[in-house]
Amino acid sequence: xxxxxxxxxxxxxxxxxxxxxxxxxxxxxxxxxxxxxxxxxxxxxxxxxxxxxxxxxxxxxxxxxxxxxxxxxxxxxxxxxxxxxxxxxxxxxxxxxxxxxxxxxxxxxxxxxxxxxxxxxxxxxxxxxxxxxxxxxxxxxxxxxxxxxxxxxxxxxxxxxxxxxxxxxxxxxxxxxxxxxxxxxxxxxxxxxxxxxxxxxxxxxxxxxxxxxxxxxxxxxxxxxxxxxxxxxxxxxxxxxxxxxxxxxxxx
Amino acid sequence: xxxxxxxxxxxxxxxxxxxxxxxxxxxxxxxxxxxxxxxxxxxxxxxxxxxxxxxxxxxxxxxxxxxxxxxxxxxxxxxxxxxxxxxxxxxxxxxxxxxxxxxxxxxxxxxxxxxxxxxxxxxxxxxxxxxxxxxxxxxxxxxxxxxxxxxxxxxxxxxxxxxxxxxxxxxxxxxxxxxxxxxxxxxxxxxxxxxxxxxxxxxxxxxx
Numbered sequence: 001x002x003x004x005x006x007x008x009x010x011x012x013x014x015x016x017x018x019x020x021x022x023x024x025x026x027x028x029x030x031x032x033x034x035x036x037x038x039x040x041x042x043x044x045x046x047x048x049x050x051x052x053x054x055x056x057x058x059x060x061x062x063x064x065x066x067x068x069x070x071x072x073x074x075x076x077x078x079x080x081x082x083x084x085x086x087x088x089x090x091x092x093x094x095x096x097x098x099x100x101x102x103x104x105x106x107x108x109x110x111x112x113x114x115x116x117x118x119x120x121x122x123x124x125x126x127x128x129x130x131x132x133x134x135x136x137x138x139x140x141x142x143x144x145x146x147x148x149x150x151x152x153x154x155x156x157x158x159x160x161x162x163x164x165x166x167x168x169x170x171x172x173x174x175x176x177x178x179x180x181x182x183x184x185x186x187x188x189x190x191x192x193x194x195x196x197x198x199x200x201x202x203x204x205x206x207x208x209x210x211x212x213x214x215x216x217x218x219x220x221x222x223x224x225x226x227x228x229x230x231x232x233x234x235x236x237x238x239x240x241x242x243x244x245x246x247x248x249x250x251x252x
Numbered sequence: 253x254x255x256x257x258x259x260x261x262x263x264x265x266x267x268x269x270x271x272x273x274x275x276x277x278x279x280x281x282x283x284x285x286x287x288x289x290x291x292x293x294x295x296x297x298x299x300x301x302x303x304x305x306x307x308x309x310x311x312x313x314x315x316x317x318x319x320x321x322x323x324x325x326x327x328x329x330x331x332x333x334x335x336x337x338x339x340x341x342x343x344x345x346x347x348x349x350x351x352x353x354x355x356x357x358x359x360x361x362x363x364x365x366x367x368x369x370x371x372x373x374x375x376x377x378x379x380x381x382x383x384x385x386x387x388x389x390x391x392x393x394x395x396x397x398x399x400x401x402x403x404x405x406x407x408x409x410x411x412x413x414x415x416x417x418x419x420x421x422x423x424x425x426x427x428x429x430x431x432x433x434x435x436x437x438x439x440x441x442x443x444x445x446x447x448x449x450x451x452x453x454x455x456x457x458x459x460x
Contacts, residue, residue, distance in 0.1 A: 126399070182317050182402065185441060
């Protein structure tokens with residue numbers, strides 16, 4: 001072999017200049033790869049990304065809260081706050097909107113799908129109920145296919161979405177938050193190809209049922225954002241997140 | 253000079269015309285008598301009241317996102333579509349009452365019609381008589397419905413669950429608003445899809 005001859009410093013006239021160059025490049029690459037291989041014996045883990053979708057916006061105001069604020073403003077406030085908390089904890093966040101802009105549900109789902117996120121949260125606010133409402137898509141679980149129908153793409157991820165709902169429910173309950181779980185049909189959510197939930201923030205109520213904090217209360221929003229961030233941190237290390245039994249991993 | 257055969261033809265045709273005129277007059281008299289007889293037989297007694305039956309309602313609760321079963325005694329007609337409309341009307345009446353756990357204004361007037369059709373792919377399903385219920389809501393009801401993911405979802409699920417509890421062949425439900433398809437109820441719950449009544453089960457609720 002050529003490299004043996006070169007290693008022994010013998011001049012081989014049959015070896016062309018191009019071949020010498022190629023061998024030199026290979027040796028250099030090998031030498032550079034050695035320290036890297038020593039420092040990183042395992043492949044780096046995939047980046048954990050969270051997509052935050054503040055529902056409504058622009059002409060689509062959503063519901064009206066008791067304070068007079070529109071739902072679109074409350075969801076944006078929660079999105080901004082949650083993004084800050086997650087970023088501070090080292091979690092990458094992609095938001096669908098950062099301002100009062102109208103956006104079609106298909107575009108929101110498209111952003112989430114391109115992010116290949118570990119969790120996608122569609123944020124909503126309401127005057128009815130109490131605490132946090134966690135909704136998973138009501139689509140029946142289905143195996144992933146190479147080409148999935150846009151309106152039912154979430155079907156391949158429903159199992160993981162249910163696992164995400166369970167993980168968040170557990171973490172939020174530990175934080176003392178009242179949680180209601182459910183399943184719903186929501187445009188946008190059903191098209192997301194990631195573990196996806198619709199999170200609806202409702203008023204905080206006391207034992208007598210009276211409202212103690214409205215969904216747009218800054219202190220309440222801060223507590224909810226902190227609870228959700230802590231829950232997403234747990235989800236990041238949750239084995240169910242990457243368990244092939246729970247995934248809609250595409251089959252070749 | 254008129255030929256004889258033409259005279260005979262003239263009188264035959266005249267007789268036929270007179271005969272037909274007489275028959276028409278007779279038929280007219282009979283029709284008139286029938287009309288008078290119909291007026292005479294107008295109902296003189298109140299129509300029979302539908303018998304009271306037990307109906308099962310799945311009543312939503314916003315506080316815990318649950319659907320609770322409630323029995324109601326209602327006079328129900330025999331026609332399945334009218335039965336469904338009356339039962340759903342009673343459900344919406346409960347939501348319109350003050351202090352309702354799932355407050356939605358509008359009441360029974362929010363249901364315009366309920367149509368029952370053979371379900372698509374019914375031949376392939378275990379229930380050969382499976383039906384699709386098309387619930388036509390009024391615009392006023394949809395416009396007055398509180399906006400929210402939970403409250404809209406509960407309204408849809410309680411309607412689906414109530415239909416299933418009372419009309420066992422109804423396996424699928426679609427929603428229209430004043431006869432037209434609408435993207436969502438009040439900004440959230442998708443109304444473009446077909447709902448399965450089997451999915452209308454109480455939502456889980458947990459309190460710390």
